[in-house]
Structures are given as structure tokens and as C-alpha cells.
Amino acid sequence: MMERRYNVLTDEWVMVSAFTQQRPTNPTTSCPLCVGGDEFSIPYDLASFDNRFPSMKVDAPEVESDSRLYKRARANGKCEVVVYTVEHNSAMSLMPTYQIEKLIKMWVDRYLELSLQPAIKYIFIFENRGAEVGATLSHPHGQLYAFPFLPKRIDAKMQSLTKYYDENKRCAICDVVENELATNERLIYENEGFIAFVPFYARWPYEVHVYPKRHISSLVEMNNSERSLLSKALKIVTMKYDLLFQQSFPYMMMLFQSPVNDVRYDHAFHFHIEFNPVKRDKNKIKWMASVETGTWAFINPKLPEEAAAELRSVEVVI
Amino acid sequence: MSTYFSRPDREEFGLCSHAMSVSEIIDFDDFSDIEIKKIAGYRKENNYELIIEMERIHLGFKFRGYVKGFTDEIEIFKFKRPDKLLVNNWQSWGPSKVIEKDFRLDFPDDLIQKFGFSVSIMPELYFDNLISDYYIASEHFLVGGLSSKVAHPYFQLDENEVSVKLRYFGIRFEQWQEIEPVVILFDDTDKVLPYYADLVAKENRVALSGKRLVGWSSWYQYFLDFDYEKMCTELENTRRRGYDVFQIDDAWEVDIGDWTPNSKFPSLEEVAAKIKEYGYVPGIWLAPFSVSETSTLFKEHPDWLVRGEDGNPRVAYENWNKRIYALDTTVPQALNWLANLFQNLKKCGFEYFKIDFLFAGAIQGKRLENVTPIQAYIQGITTIKKAVGDSFILGCGAPLLPSIGYVDGMRIGPDTAPYWDVSSSDIGYPNAYYSLRNALTRWFTNGIWWWNDPDCLMLRKSDTQLSDVQRELYTLTSLLLDNMIIQSDNLAYVMDDRLWSIVSEYRKYGRRKVHLSGIMSGQYNITSCGVDGCDSLFITDLEDCVFTYSKDTVDIELIKTVELKDDGRTFNYYNEK
Numbered sequence: 001m002m003e004r005r006y007n008v009l010t011d012e013w014v015m016v017s018a019f020t021q022q023r024p025t026n027p028t029t030s031c032p033l034c035v036g037g038d039e040f041s042i043p044y045d046l047a048s049f050d051n052r053f054p055s056m057k058v059d060a061p062e063v064e065s066d067s068r069l070y071k072r073a074r075a076n077g078k079c080e081v082v083v084y085t086v087e088h089n090s091a092m093s094l095m096p097t098y099q100i101e102k103l104i105k106m107w108v109d110r111y112l113e114l115s116l117q118p119a120i121k122y123i124f125i126f127e128n129r130g131a132e133v134g135a136t137l138s139h140p141h142g143q144l145y146a147f148p149f150l151p152k153r154i155d156a157k158m159q160s161l162t163k164y165y166d167e168n169k170r171c172a173i174c175d176v177v178e179n180e181l182a183t184n185e186r187l188i189y190e191n192e193g194f195i196a197f198v199p200f201y202a203r204w205p206y207e208v209h210v211y212p213k214r215h216i217s218s219l220v221e222m223n224n225s226e227r228s229l230l231s232k233a234l235k236i237v238t239m240k241y242d243l244l245f246q247q248s249f250p251y252m253m254m255l256f257q258s259p260v261n262d263v264r265y266d267h268a269f270h271f272h273i274e275f276n277p278v279k280r281d282k283n284k285i286k287w288m289a290s291v292e293t294g295t296w297a298f299i300n301p302k303l304p305e306e307a308a309a310e311l312r313s314v315e316v317v318i
Numbered sequence: 319m320s321t322y323f324s325r326p327d328r329e330e331f332g333l334c335s336h337a338m339s340v341s342e343i344i345d346f347d348d349f350s351d352i353e354i355k356k357i358a359g360y361r362k363e364n365n366y367e368l369i370i371e372m373e374r375i376h377l378g379f380k381f382r383g384y385v386k387g388f389t390d391e392i393e394i395f396k397f398k399r400p401d402k403l404l405v406n407n408w409q410s411w412g413p414s415k416v417i418e419k420d421f422r423l424d425f426p427d428d429l430i431q432k433f434g435f436s437v438s439i440m441p442e443l444y445f446d447n448l449i450s451d452y453y454i455a456s457e458h459f460l461v462g463g464l465s466s467k468v469a470h471p472y473f474q475l476d477e478n479e480v481s482v483k484l485r486y487f488g489i490r491f492e493q494w495q496e497i498e499p500v501v502i503l504f505d506d507t508d509k510v511l512p513y514y515a516d517l518v519a520k521e522n523r524v525a526l527s528g529k530r531l532v533g534w535s536s537w538y539q540y541f542l543d544f545d546y547e548k549m550c551t552e553l554e555n556t557r558r559r560g561y562d563v564f565q566i567d568d569a570w571e572v573d574i575g576d577w578t579p580n581s582k583f584p585s586l587e588e589v590a591a592k593i594k595e596y597g598y599v600p601g602i603w604l605a606p607f608s609v610s611e612t613s614t615l616f617k618e619h620p621d622w623l624v625r626g627e628d629g630n631p632r633v634a635y636e637n638w639n640k641r642i643y644a645l646d647t648t649v650p651q652a653l654n655w656l657a658n659l660f661q662n663l664k665k666c667g668f669e670y671f672k673i674d675f676l677f678a679g680a681i682q683g684k685r686l687e688n689v690t691p692i693q694a695y696i697q698g699i700t701t702i703k704k705a706v707g708d709s710f711i712l713g714c715g716a717p718l719l720p721s722i723g724y725v726d727g728m729r730i731g732p733d734t735a736p737y738w739d740v741s742s743s744d745i746g747y748p749n750a751y752y753s754l755r756n757a758l759t760r761w762f763t764n765g766i767w768w769w770n771d772p773d774c775l776m777l778r779k780s781d782t783q784l785s786d787v788q789r790e791l792y793t794l795t796s797l798l799l800d801n802m803i804i805q806s807d808n809l810a811y812v813m814d815d816r817l818w819s820i821v822s823e824y825r826k827y828g829r830r831k832v833h834l835s836g837i838m839s840g841q842y843n844i845t846s847c848g849v850d851g852c853d854s855l856f857i858t859d860l861e862d863c864v865f866t867y868s869k870d871t872v873d874i875e876l877i878k879t880v881e882l883k884d885d886g887r888t889f890n891y892y893n894e895k
């Protein structure tokens with residue numbers, strides 16, 4: 001069973017994928033991403049492959065939707081596992097920036113290749129790191145979902161940013177970048193191409209956003225020197241996280257790009273990366289609980305400026 | 319015979335006088351929302367009623383509406399004419415260019431009859447008025463129609479104002495009929511053009527195929543002097559060039575309208591099979607809505623042709639030293655013939671169809687059914703699309719907006735040529751210079767409406783008047799804009815191999831993300847990003863081919879290999895070179 005179901009209460013699509021229930025919750029034997037594991041028989045450097053338990057497939061079964069109330073649609077998207085390196089014990093914070101640059105190049109290739117499919121509307125690249133955010137494998141990897149629809153929060157971003165553009169004739173994120181550079185209250189790292197900072201509007205205690213200084217709407221528009229600068233920014237943010245509590249820091253890393261097969265948002269939407277970590281303290285977790293899940297309203301127990309100061313003071317050398 | 323062009327009969331189209339007149343002229347450089355809101359509402363004219371609704375959208379406004387009654391033309395609103403405007407012609411070959419206040423149309427009298435309706439769907443207006451079809455843009459805004467399914471959206475310019483119109487060609491709607499939506503978008507031209515293109519694509523529910531092709535075509539080397547033997551020689555020479563498609567152009571048919579192979583070719587099955595032997599998609603050229611005066615089709619089925627007021631078949635244009643008539647795509651038998659024609663070509667093995675002179679399907683005139691020329695055209699192109707299924711359709715000489723959603727590729731400029739002539743008239747005549755100019759000014763439709771075909775690359779160093787730098791600029795522009803790449807050369811000639819290796823390099827990986835700025839200034843700055851980074855091409859003087867090309871420095875070379883596992887899953891491996 002694989003289909004999309006429409007929620008008439010919230011105007012959102014839910015992907016129903018019955019066999020995700022059978023996914024291994026705790027792989028007991030060897031790592032499937034290591035050479036010789038379930039997925040790889042030969043050595044590789046980086047790889048991106050179809051998830052064994054996808055919630056969407058390019059050739060997803062046709063579905064009949066004849067109800068006005070209960071609409072269904074094909075889950076004709078794609079779910080890929082994006083493996084960063086063959087080194088099992090590595091992590092973004094431990095990898096050479098050169099490896100992260102290769103990862104960025106692979107992301108670009110995946111994005112451009114998948115965007116050739118007319119049914120794909122949005123490509124969401126992300127990483128769940130740590131058991132606290134549901135990652136079942138410790139081998140450094142992320143994932144990508146190529147959606148045949150614009151997910152709700154993505155749509156909210158598009159609407160909000162186009163509204164700001166209409167009102168101000170400017171890209172909101174370009175303005176945020178300018179503001180953060182001017183005030184320097186929340187920055188944790190900056191190079192010629194990117195800023196990393198705890199946003200004014202952070203929802204999570206140690207939330208960090210990475211924005212390119214130049215207006216671009218997707219990964220693809222970065223030139224090679226910007227890719228290298230982004231790899232540095234990613235390495236430094238994740239290193240700071242690990243050093244903050246001297247532990248492998250659990251986070252959700254999410255890349256937000258303009259929709260594909262759609263250029264309507266390119267001038268108003270500014271590519272960015274969000275790190276949403278769940279730790280509020282060394283041993284405390286901030287859960288996505290009733291208020292956050294039910295209302296989409298967040299209570300951040302940490303002043304973003306303080307979180308920024310803490311992260312800024314974590315010294316890292318690359 | 320009815321020759322519309324030798325005797326322009328204004329009376330016949332005197333219906334224009336029924337068009338309503340909108341008195342207020344909006345100045346888009348200085349206006350209030352109230353002035354725009356005034357466009358909306360209910361209007362009752364002598365022969366028809368009109369309702370227009372306004373919706374605020376990102377960057378501007380959208381107008382939808384309904385019409386009922388007898389309609390020749392609707393004027394939606396008028397605006398003050400800015401000094402500098404990007405104007406556009408209705409079909410592939412016509413110019414899309416920036417004009418200043420002092421621009422005057424310079425069309426050689428002796429070509430008017432030959433060109434026929436190719437210059438305009440409204441030749442009765444075209445030569446004495448300034449017209450822009452589908453969209454028009456200033457440095458700060460764009461006004462454009464979102465579709466052309468029934469009416470023809472266009473702009474009529476006079477000294478001080480621009481009138482936004484929908485032409486219905488004298489049709490009666492008994493029921494309320496939805497009109498073609500129109501948008502006004504405010505921002506820099508370089509930003510609003512792609513945005514407008516996307517709105518059009520969404521309105522027409524375009525689902526663009528991922529097939530970005532590289533191929534070979536016979537036309538710009540052999541023209542009509544092509545035969546099976548030459549085809550076989552070329553096929554032999556194509557080895558290792560990495561084409562997807564090999565297309566035979568005009569030369570193979572008995573006559574325009576009689577789409578069977580002439581004595582220079584064996585059966586079409588044999589032609590297609592031969593091409594397939596080399597691993598290419600077999601491609602074929604034809605002009606499906608055109609019927610020459612010498613064809614058997616013309617003799618046998620005069621009742622399948624679009625007629626003039628006098629009841630005689632109307633000349634659509636002249637070419638091949640013949641008068642060419644237009645297929646009436648509202649005649650059921652003619653549509654059947656059309657469907658059979660394409661089904662049969664497909665059965666023979668062809669899967670790439672370059673369909674040319676398509677404007678002939680949309681000329682004004684009497685048809686069996688009382689529909690607008692646009693509706694007739696859409697019936698024709700729908701029939702072709704249905705017949706060929708998922709094969710690739712390349713439109714050419716085609717009305718742009720009505721073709722959206724029906725073609726995979728589209729010629730967006732005049733024919734190229736083995737010469738670069740900056741002094742000849744800008745009227746859609748073969749010329750590499752104007753061909754490339756249109757590839758630049760219509761860049762924003764690529765990958766959104768269809769894959770733009772900037773016309774063939776000629777990379778041969780002899781048998782051409784193109785200079786090295788002209789060839790280089792043509793190649794780089796086509797590649798950086800991520801357009802279709804079709805080569806047309808005798809492959810036995812000495813080629814510019816450096817350029818071909820650049821082509822192969824660029825086409826190794828998927829799609830590119832492209833932006834062009836500078837359309838209004840004529841200094842075109844292309845940024846084109848792909849897996850290997852962002853390259854740029856800055857054309858400061860197109861006439862003299864003055865440009866700077868810079869390629870991003872690549873530090874990391876990843877080799878991608880793709881494996882399809884037994885369980886159906888795809889694995890993409892990336893290893894360093």
C-alpha cells in the first residue's frame with residue numbers, strides 16, 4: 001500500500017506507506033551502508049540510492065480517487081538514501097571539508113537529475129542525526145525526498161517570502177543576512193559566502209541557520225568556490241554542536257530550496273539550511289509535543305542571542 | 319483560388335470596428351490600484367457582454383473573465399506606451415526584440431505575398447500597425463496573455479498608448495465563454511519574463527518531458543539535395559558522436575501534402591530501420607497543415623482546405639515556388655487523414671517529429687466548423703499529439719501560445735543559415751544572427767513551455783560563411799541556455815572539434831539552471847549552472863560577436879555510475895576521477 005491521502009481539515013497530504021512498519025528499528029547485525037553490508041558489495045566514495053522502504057516511488061501504483069471528501073493521489077515521488085562516505089565512524093563534523101564538497105556536488109547532481117521528472121515538485125534534502133531524532137543507522141548519511149506536491153511548511157515559506165517581496169520589493173532573507181551582519185548579535189560563523197547564526201525566530205534552543213550571502217534560490221546556483229565555502233560552514237556548525245556538550249550532537253539538518261519545475265519563487269526565495277537540534281541542555285531534550293505538533297507554535301526555552309553566544313564561543317579549528 | 323495578400327480586403331475584417339473602446343489609459347509608471355480595479359466589472363457592448371474579474375497575485379494582477387454574444391475583438395485595457403518595449407511575434411520565426419519609440423516596421427513589399435500568414439495571424443493589421451503578440455514588456459513591467467485556446471491575445475501600439483486585446487475573429491458565443499487570462503506583473507524585465515513563462519505553463523498544465531536531445535539533421539547541409547545514399551554515408555560518419563536522434567529533413571517527400579517517399583528514398587520503414595541500426599531515434603520532418611497546389615491531396619480534397627470569403631481555397635503562404643494552402647482541421651475526414659499520417663509514420667519507426675509551417679493550421683478563413691483559427695489549430699495539434707503518443711514533437715513555424723502543452727521542443731527563432739548577416743531585414747528570414755538573437759530574447763521559455771530549439775549548430779569549417787567566432791558564440795549560447803542541440807553538417811568535412819568536445823562536456827550531465835539578464839539593454843549576461851559549477855557568457859555586442867565566456871574552476875571531478883539492482887532500485891555511485 002502506497003498512496004497519498006488528503007486531509008481536508010488542514011489542506012495537506014499525508015503519505016501512507018504501509019511497509020514502513022516493517023523497517024528495522026534497531027539493526028542488530030552489520031551496518032547496511034558499509035562495504036559488505038546489505039546495500040554495498042563494492043567500495044564506493046559517495047552514493048545515493050533508492051530507499052528500501054520508500055514512502056514514494058516514481059512508478060507508484062495508480063490510485064482511484066472518486067470521493068469528494070477523501071481524496072487520494074499517487075505517491076509518485078522518490079526517496080533516496082544519501083551516503084556521505086564509506087567511513088562508518090565519520091560524521092559531517094569529522095569529515096574533511098573536501099568530502100563535504102563532494103557531497104554538495106552529489107546533492108546538485110541529484111537535484112538536477114530528479115528535476116527532469118515533470119511530476120516532481122519539490123526536492124527536500126535532509127539528515128536525521130542521532131537516535132533522539134529517529135536515525136536508525138550511525139553510518140554518516142542523509143536522505144532526500146522528491147515530492148510530487150509542495151509540502152505544507154514549504155508552501156508556507158513560499159507564501160511568506162513572496163508576500164514580503166511584494167510589500168518590500170526585496171528578498172526577506174537578503175534583508176536578514178544584511179541585518180545579522182550589521183548587528184552581529186546572533187552570528188556564530190561567517191565566511192565570504194555564508195553566515196551561520198541562531199535566528200531571531202529560532203524555534204529550537206540551539207537552532208542554527210546557514211544562509212548564502214548572495215541571493216540564490218537553490219544549491220545549483222552556487223559556483224564552485226561557494227560550494228567550498230558552504231562545506232566549511234557546515235563543518236564548523238556541526239563541529240561546534242559536537243563540542244558544545246562534548247557529545248555527538250543530535251540534529252535534523254534540512255536544505256530549503258526553491259521548488260523544481262517551477263521558477264515562480266526564484267527571486268523571492270533564498271536558499272538556506274536549517275539545523276534543528278533537539279537538545280536544550282546536555283541531558284535534556286526538547287520534544288516536538290502537543291503545542292508544537294498540534295498548533296505549529298513553538299515555545300523556545302532559550303534566548304536565541306544566548307544560544308548564539310554559547311555557540312560562538314565554542315572554538316573550532318579546521 | 320483566393321489570394322488574400324495580393325488584394326487585402328479590409329471589408330472582410332471590418333468587424334474590428336465592433337471592438338469596444340476603453341477610454342482610460344493607465345500609466346504603469348505612476349498609477350493607483352483603483353485604476354487597475356476599474357478594469358474589472360461588467361460591460362455591455364452592442365453585440366456582446368463581458369465580465370472581468372481581478373485577482374491580486376504575486377508581483378501584480380491577474381484578470382479572468384467571461385464573454386457572451388458575437389465577438390470579434392475585446393479590448394481589456396490600455397496603458398501608456400513606454401519608450402522602450404520588448405515585443406514579440408506570434409510564431410517561431412518571427413522576431414522577439416526590443417524597440418524604441420522611433421521603430422518603424424521595414425518589411426520588403428515583394429515578400430509580403432510569399433510570407434503570407436507567417437508574419438501575423440492578422441496580416442490585415444500587421445503592415446500598418448505595430449503589433450506584439452502574447453506578451454509585451456517594459457523595463458519595469460510585463461503584460462501578457464496566459465493562454466491562447468480560443469482567442470489570440472495581442473497588443474496594438476500607437477504613438478502614445480498600448481491596447482491590450484483578445485481577438486476572437488468574429489465568433490458567437492451562446493453561452494458564457496471564459497476568456498484568455500491576462501496578467502500584469504511589475505518588476506525588472508529579467509525577473510518577470512521567467513515568472514510569466516511559469517504562470518503560462520501552469521495555466522496550460524504543461525508536464526514537460528525530460529528528453530533534452532542532442533541530434534543530427536540534414537537541413538543546413540543538404541537542404542533539398544538529400545537522398546538515401548547521403549543519409550547512409552552520414553550515418554556511417556556519426557559513429558561515436560553520441561547523438562540521441564538522427565532526423566531527415568525536407569527532401570524525402572513526394573510533395574507538400576503527399577507525405578510518401580519520393581524516388582530518392584526507399585520505404586519509410588527502411589529509412590527508420592537504417593537509422594535505428596546506428597542506435598538513434600529516427601526523426602522525420604513534415605509540414606502537416608500545409609498543402610501545395612501541385613499535390614495530389616490538393617487535387618483530391620479541395621474541400622479539406624481553409625477557404626477565403628469567395629469560397630475558394632485560401633493561400634496560406636508561398637514556398638518551394640508554389641502556393642501553399644492550409645488544411646482545414648475541423649473537417650473530420652481531414653483530421654482522420656492527419657491521425658493516420660502520424661500513426662503510420664510512427665508505425666514505420668519514427669519517434670521524433672519535426673512538424674513545420676504549423677502557422678498554416680491557424681490562418682484566418684472559412685472552415686467547416688465555425689470556430690476561431692486558434693480552436694482549429696488546437697484540434698489539429700491535439701490530433702497529432704494523440705497519434706504519436708509519447709514520441710518527441712518539435713514544433714517549427716508554430717504559433718507559440720496555442721502550442722504550449724502539445725510540443726516537447728519548439729523552434730524559437732527564424733531559420734539559421736551558414737551566414738551571419740546583420741544588415742538584412744529582421745523579418746524571420748534565414749539568418750544565423752537573428753536566429754541567435756531570438757534564442758536570447760526568448761530564453762525564458764526553455765524548460766518551462768518546452769525545450770527551446772535555437773536551430774542547428776553548423777560546426778563545419780568549410781562550405782559555410784560563418785566565422786570561427788560566430789560558430790563559437792552560437793554553440794556556447796545554445797549550451798549555456800540548455801537548449802536542444804541539433805547538428806547539421808556533412809560529417810566528412812573538417813569540423814571545429816574543440817566546439818564539439820565542449821558540447822559533449824556540457825551534455826554529460828542533466829539539466830542546467832539558467833538565468834539571463836540584460837534583455838532590455840541588448841547586452842546579454844547568461845549564468846548557467848550545472849553539476850560542474852556556474853559558467854557565464856556575457857555578450858556585449860551580438861552583431862560583432864563580442865563576448866566573454868568564463869568557465870567555473872572545477873576542483874572535484876566526480877564520476878557517476880548508475881546501477882539498477884535486481885529489486886528495481888537504482889544506485890548512483892559517485893567516485894573521484
Ligand SMILES: [Zn+2]
Pocket residue numbers: 031032033034087088139
Ligand atoms: Zn557503516
Ligand SMILES: [Zn+2]
Pocket residue numbers: 171172173174175214215216269270
Ligand atoms: Zn535573497
